[in-house]
Amino acid sequence: MKSKLMIGFVASTILFVAILFFGCPSSKKGLVEGDAAVKVYVPPGKHDEFYAFLSGGFSGQVSVYGIPSGRLLRVIPVFSQNPENGYGYSEETKALLYTTHGFIPWDDSHHPKLSQTNGVADGRWLFINSNNTPRIARIDLSTFRTVEIIEIPNSGGNHASPFVTENTEYVVAATRFSVPIPQEDVEIASYKDKFKGTISFIKVDQQTGRMNIAFQILMPGYNYDLSHAGKGKSHGWFFFSSYNTEQAHTLLEVNASQNDKDFIAAVNWKKAEEYVAQGKAHEISGIHYHNVFDEKKQTAYSEIIDKVKILIPEECPGLVYFIPTPKSPHGCDVDPEGEYIVGGGKLATVIPVFSFTKMLKAIEEKKFDKTIDGIPVLNYEAVLAGEVQNPGLGPLHTEFDGKGYAYTSVFISSEVIKWSLKDFKVVDRIPVYYSVGHLCLPGGDTKKPTPKYVLAMNKITKDRYLPTGPELAQSAQLIDITGEKMKLLSDFPTVGEPHYAQMIPAEVIKDKSVKIYKLEENQHPHRTLSPDQVKVIRNGKEVHVYMVAIRSHFTPDNIEGIKVGDEVYFHVTNLEQDWDIPHGFAIFGSNNAELLIMPGETLTLKWTPKYPGVFPFYCTDFCSALHQEMQGYVRVSPANSKVNLTWNK
Amino acid sequence: MKISNNLMRIGSLILVFVYFVPIWYISLDAPQFPEGLGLYIYVNSIKGFKPNDLESLNVLNHYIGMKKIVPEEIPEFKIIPIIIGALIVLGLIFSFIRKNQLKLLWIGLVFLGAVVGIYDYYRWGYDYGHNLNPNAIIKVPGMAYQPPLIGGKQLLNIYVFSFPYWGVGIIVLSMVLVALSYYYGQKEKPYVSV
Incomplete structure (x- = not known):
């Protein structure tokens, strides 16, 4: 007894001394090394190297930061009224926030997405979705102002949006919540019979940027979560992750987590264009507002559109395929070559990587496990390129550096991992503080990444900054990826909750920034x-x-x-x-x-x-x-x- | 004689370029104008370094009670182009008259025009700088806002710098060419029948 006490005493003394000398293990959290301060220091009067556009989440707006300094440059009002400058209050801007439900002063903005030319961000426009009342906004990057908002009909929440094709031919929207289509008063328990999903393709005019809904696709009643367009060899395809293939309508936390695999939907939009041209689309009710800011008249006007075209996969063979994907996938990301489609199975123990080449082969050889509502389900093994083992718990989103590596945010184990696209092995991992959602690498979702930084956007900050009562900021953490090992450089609190971000070299945008509106061009009535x-x-x-x-x-x-x-x-x-x-x-x-x-x-x-x-x-x-x-x-x-x-x- | 007359013609004709380039400039430096602010003075107008600089300057000048600078209201901008045109025509005519001294006369006329022009420019500057609205917002006792003719000067928060520009260079070059023309004309004198 005595000796046990003695051992305990000695052990605790050693531990105490060890802590004195080496510090408490937790106090080392996120310590930066070496020249981190120099790498993020932008002297007064000097400009940052990148613009970063972060969504505001529940703030409804877009915030603009300079990277690497992390200085907040501006908050662009988009889906929420902004009394600070009269956005949504002035007679000129009210019309932007009109919907079929009347004037809406707030929304939840999720995914900013830069317009692209040849698969590279071109700095013309920034698109962003609203999740709650489904809409897509377009921001003009010469004025940093919201100039258009289009409502998405036949949708129950616009999450998998507004990702773009490689020449901004289309931006997309897909319903997060399936609903009766067209909307009607039915029992919620009739979910499996009556509830459907939709995916919308919105055409973008290359001169004016103006959007119009080209067509929708009627999908099984799942939850559609995230998406990315194919690029390069897979240009012409679009990929959407889905969950709740169980089609649960209550307690989804449990009931939508039962299936071993859900799906990534692969949509052949070139084929869809052919079907629309052949008159295969049905014209259905799809009343929606289309609000455009007339830059000459400096005033926004609304038009109401009654109908949309919709394609039904059963009538359109080859339009949509399902790729089985483990455990309620979230992110759905395509590498710069357009070959790999990476699913972020948020409850999975591996990251599945699918091959576009193998997918085309599997389609050709009809390697289908079954068919759901006319949509063939491809064989998992036939499409799989490989699985990333030990990615951590809760892999969500992946971006690419163009040098053969991918970076994935891992939510539950709060880390960013770096893995090789050659052998799908994890080569490095770095903790983030805490619970990372999206991450962003400049051009990391395009054909030409600029592999300098990864920005991790964290949901929880707890002790990271001075306390401000129960309501705390979210954060972004800047990670240097120029070396073999990732290095934490800095972190900064954000506006609202950023869900995704886009970074672009400053020189693409800064020289065309408008300084004044010319009086002689003012056509305001x-x-x-x-x-x-x-x-x-x-x-x-x-x-x-x-x-x-x-x-x-x-x-x-x-x-x-x-x-x-x-x-x-x-x-x-x-x-x-x-x-x-x-x-x-x-x-x-x-x-x-x-x-x-x-x-x-x-x-x-x-x-x-x-x-x-x-x-x-x-x-x-x-x-x-x-x-x-x-x-x-x-x-x-x-x-x-x-x-x-x-x-x- | 050929060289001399051609030099005389070139010397007069290059004055045409004076219509297209500023003859003088005034730059204004202040911390809150990192992008620069200033005016180019042409023979027929005043233009900003940038499209709205003149408007911006007029807004600033209203604080000190300076009159608005409106190029359309300055009569010299209509007269000077005519005088330059006349000098060009006169130069061409002189180049066909076999009298070398006319070249000196021409140089003298150009020089006289330049001196009168600079004096006139000074007079306008004096008027803008001294003839201020008695109800001006900012009144600093003893302060006048005449821009310097050549060189720099601190006027309240703004450092004003004024200097000749391409147009003056062309005028000087023109006079040098005609002087050379006179020089060759003298050397070739044996062939000139007076």
Whole structure:
């Protein structure tokens, strides 16, 4: 007894001394080595090497970071209203957020995707999906503004989206939740009979970028999760992962985790185009909003489209094949050559890698295990190129370095692994903090990766930063992949929850960034191009104020004759033509947001005064030395008053 | 005689290029204009280094009460091109008249034009810099904002630098060519019948 105590005492003393000398094991977490600080240091006034576009997840927006510094450059409002600059509040931008369910102020943005030419990101546009109310947005990368949002009909949640083909011929959408198609009031228990999935192909006009739904494909009622287009030799195909092939409709956590294998759907979209051209598509109800920002008129307009074309795989042989994929796959990634399709079986013990060449052979030799709703299920072994053993627990997403290696995020064991595309063996692994979701390598999902960094996006941060109460930031961690071993360089908190990111060399975008809107090109229907053209017009209860702003005053800055009950529209044109001189506009008691008006731009704020009185308005963006003087007054009289409408010039 | 007359013709004709290049420039340096800001002065107009520089400068100038610079309202921009045209025509005519001294006269006229032009430019600069709106937002006692004719000067937060540009170089070259023409004309004098 005594000796046991003695041994215990000695052992604990040794441990204590060891900890004193070597430190607590957990305090070594994420220590960086050597020249990490130099590698992420971008001196003041110098520019970063890459733009990184991170989705905001539940923030609904896109955040733009400079890499390697991790400096936040901008947050682009997309699916959520942004009172900071009036996006979704101004009369010009409201239409972007209209859907068949009316105006929607928020959504959940998941996967940013850059447009491509010849399989390489070209810096024209960034697409991003909304998961909750299915939509795809397009951001113009010369202005960093959302310029189009299209609603996806016959979908129950847009997750496997908006991945693009190698010349941006199409962006895709696929329903995460299967639903009755067309929607109808049925028992939820009728899932297996009535619920269906859809995959949508949205054509992109190469000149204007404008999207329209070319066709949909009616799919079995599974959950469609992620996707990537084929490239190079597999150009013409698109791959979508699916789970819940059990077709459970309750407690999916358990009931959708029973099958040994779910599927990756391989869609031959060139074949789909042929079937559509042959008139094989059915025209079905598919009412959806298509909202486009007219850059000349600086205003968004909505159109409503009633019908969509849909292909039914049973009637279209060779359109879709299923590749059995272990255990509820998540990521679905294609290597730069277009040969390997990597499934991220999030509950699997291996990462399956499929061969496109073997897939074509298996199709030719009809190596089918069975057929589901006219979709042949290929034999797993016949399509498999290899399995990555010991990838860790919960492999999710894979990107490629173009030098024969792949990088996979592993959620449950919180790590990034590097493995070889030659022998499918893991060659390196690095812990991340904590619970990594997506990862991103510049061009890592294109034909030409720039293998310098991997950005790991983590769901949980706990002790990584100073505590901020129960609600903590998500994080991104930058990993150097230029050496044989991965090295952690830095981490930084993010805006919202980034689900995916795209990185692109800065020089592809930065030189075409717009500095001002040219006044002579301003075709806004309510523009005012000089101070002597300002006016106030009453039209019943509607009052339109045509106002201009230039350092450091508004014209007019005194308006009288507004009455309680009026709807006042301030159409403010910023007459500046100098770089980085926006003016703001806010008015007392407004139930709306403010406006932030860029040089040469016209924006409109609607104001409904509630009481008689004199109410100030002012510039909210510190524009000049006399910014504090940039103000004015609106006199509001009782509804029955006889005060004339007057203003000064 | 041939060399002399041809030099005279070339010397007059190269003045045509003066229409297409700035004769003077004024650059303005301030920390908040890393992209640069400035004006090129042509014989018939004023243009910014960049498309909106003149507008930007007019906005800045309103703080100190300087008049708006509106090239269309400056009459010299209509007169100077005519004078240059006349000098070119005169030079060509002189090149056909066998009187070498006319070349000196021509140089003298160009020189006179240049001196008057520079004086006129100075006068405009003085007017813009001194004749300020009494209600100006920023009033610094004793401060005038006349840009320097040649060289640099700190005007409040802005360092103004002014210097001749290609146009002046062409005018000087033109005068040198005509001077050479005179020189050869003198050497060839035995052949000239006066």
